[in-house]
Amino acid sequence: MKDKQVEKLIKAEDKRQKSVVNLIASENYVSRDVLAALGSTLTNKYAEGYPGRRYYGGNEIIDKVEQLCIDRALKLFKLKNTDWHVNAQLLSGSPANFALYSALVPLGEKIMGMKLTSGGHLTHGHPLSMTGKLWKPVQFELGGESEVIDYDALMEIAKKEKPAIIVAGFTAYPRTVDFKKFREIADACGAILHVDMSHFAGLVAGGAYPSPFPHADSVMTTTHKSLRGPRQALLFVKKDERGFDKKLDKMVIPGLFGGPHENNIAAVAIALNEASKPEFKKYAKQVVKNAQTLAKELKKLGWHIISGGTDSHLILMDTWMDGAGVSGSDASKKLEKAGIIVNMNTIPGDKRSVMDPSGIRLGTCAETTRGRKEKDMIKIAQKMDKILRGK
Numbered sequence: 001m002k003d004k005q006v007e008k009l010i011k012a013e014d015k016r017q018k019s020v021v022n023l024i025a026s027e028n029y030v031s032r033d034v035l036a037a038l039g040s041t042l043t044n045k046y047a048e049g050y051p052g053r054r055y056y057g058g059n060e061i062i063d064k065v066e067q068l069c070i071d072r073a074l075k076l077f078k079l080k081n082t083d084w085h086v087n088a089q090l091l092s093g094s095p096a097n098f099a100l101y102s103a104l105v106p107l108g109e110k111i112m113g114m115k116l117t118s119g120g121h122l123t124h125g126h127p128l129s130m131t132g133k134l135w136k137p138v139q140f141e142l143g144g145e146s147e148v149i150d151y152d153a154l155m156e157i158a159k160k161e162k163p164a165i166i167v168a169g170f171t172a173y174p175r176t177v178d179f180k181k182f183r184e185i186a187d188a189c190g191a192i193l194h195v196d197m198s199h200f201a202g203l204v205a206g207g208a209y210p211s212p213f214p215h216a217d218s219v220m221t222t223t224h225k226s227l228r229g230p231r232q233a234l235l236f237v238k239k240d241e242r243g244f245d246k247k248l249d250k251m252v253i254p255g256l257f258g259g260p261h262e263n264n265i266a267a268v269a270i271a272l273n274e275a276s277k278p279e280f281k282k283y284a285k286q287v288v289k290n291a292q293t294l295a296k297e298l299k300k301l302g303w304h305i306i307s308g309g310t311d312s313h314l315i316l317m318d319t320w321m322d323g324a325g326v327s328g329s330d331a332s333k334k335l336e337k338a339g340i341i342v343n344m345n346t347i348p349g350d351k352r353s354v355m356d357p358s359g360i361r362l363g364t365c366a367e368t369t370r371g372r373k374e375k376d377m378i379k380i381a382q383k384m385d386k387i388l389r390g391k
């Protein structure tokens with residue numbers, strides 16, 4: 001690199017990434033091929049429009065790149081192009097959810113989603129997010145002692161509030177989601193069922209988590225979490241008489257965006273192909289095994305694990321324990337000093353603030369990519385315990 005200033009920073013970050021234990025649940029390490037596509041000359045090309053229908057000339061190769069990405073997305077999740085439509089141009093998860101609501105939900109109608117503090121995402125109707133300002137949020141929380149979704153309570157809320165869309169799929173929920181129950185709830189009030197599988201898409205691809213596709217009307221995923229691709233998002237909508245496919249494509253361009261990032265789209269295509277390999281199935285299973293081992297060991301050491309464990313890559317850990325432990329912010333700082341990177345997180349029914357909540361969120365996608373197994377998780381849990389107890 002000629003720019004030594006930036007090169008030095010990139011090298012330093014590369015070294016940092018290699019030297020820490022990364023338990024950030026939304027991060028992963030991409031392959032060399034993904035990096036190569038991201039840094040390719042595809043970034044030079046303007047391609048407003050869609051394959052075969054562009055505003056600019058010179059897109060005959062770019063068309064093939066984007067179509068390949070779309071075809072691989074359908075194939076990976078075992079979908080037929082007669083039933084599902086894919087838009088591959090979404091720049092990240094948040095703009096993807098925004099595009100979907102903009103396309104399918106009239107402004108001012110109700111979006112029903114899980115509260116941020118219970119594990120939902122900002123873009124599921126949080127009052128500080130534009131999704132909670134342009135549409136009316138109907139936010140639900142986790143059911144009491146069990147710390148899992150109370151589907152009967154959701155059914156009641158849905159029937160009373162009659163939201164136009166219900167969002168299932170969360171950022172800090174460790175358990176499997178019953179998509180069939182969500183379908184019944186959506187049907188009971190005539191809502192669209194949108195599944196945000198950003199966190200667990202890689203596990204779905206690897207057969208380690210239930211697929212939402214048999215039940216959803218639309219599915220969004222980021223591609224940079226468990227799916228192990230570049231920062232980007234994919235939107236899938238059902239193809240039927242409602243015309244969601246056409247509405248979505250028109251909202252993405254000209255409604256919201258200009259030229260797609262075709263270098264990213266090529267990198268997504270690579271990641272989707274990598275995720276279709278038998279090794280990725282093994283990877284996804286190992287991710288879950290590692291998370292379950294980490295949760296079990298932390299529990300054994302006396303920590304409160306939300307919902308008692310995990311079915312995914314993600315663990316929500318109560319570090320505060322009603323004042324007997326440390327706050328989430330202190331926990332994350334202490335762990336970082338010892339080279340373990342996590343993020344602070346609210347826990348269901350949290351009485352502390354979002355900026356210094358009662359817990360931390362852990363995930364095993366990144367460390368599993370680096371080849372870590374159960375025995376490593378036990379060691380990490382023991383080290384975390386020592387640090388948090390100040391031993």
Ligand SMILES: *Cc1c(COP(=O)(O)O)cnc(C)c1O
Pocket residue numbers: 026092093094095097121123169170171196197198199222
């Ligand atoms: C990460 C995430 C998003 C947002 O993705 P960005 O790429 O950070 O904008 C949206 N929804 C869920 C459930 C997520 O986990």
